[in-house]
Amino acid sequence: GADTFSRLAAGTNGYLLTADSAEATGLKWAAPAGGGGKVLQVIQDLQTGLVQTTSTSFQSTGLSVSITPSSATSKVLVLGGISVSKNCW
Structure with missing residues (x-):
């Protein structure tokens, strides 16, 4: 039973x-x-530093990672994040 040690x-x-x-x-x-x-x-790449643009779009270059899947049917999860601030002078 539930109260018996086994x-x-x-x-x-x-x-x-x-x-x-x-x-x-x-x-x-x-x-x-x-x-x-x-x-x-689990791999990561990080780009730091200030980037300024006057465009409405931005494409980061210089980020790169390589993966080694264990099989042809392996699934890959990619997560990304960005920190943005707007300063008007």
Whole structure:
């Protein structure tokens, strides 16, 4: 029951501990469901300094990163950010 202490054997490498009310301990080791994925690389590039423009558009140059996907179907998440301020003289 829920108030009884039980020893749970170590699970198989790569398995996850999941809740299962059909088990005496209420827990069991199970293979992860598909689609979880993994984070293979985290890379970044940073450009600092003041950039001035009078244009309504801006394109930054000099930022570059390279990735090495683990397979042809790997997904890539790209995040970007910019800090902008407007000063009128």
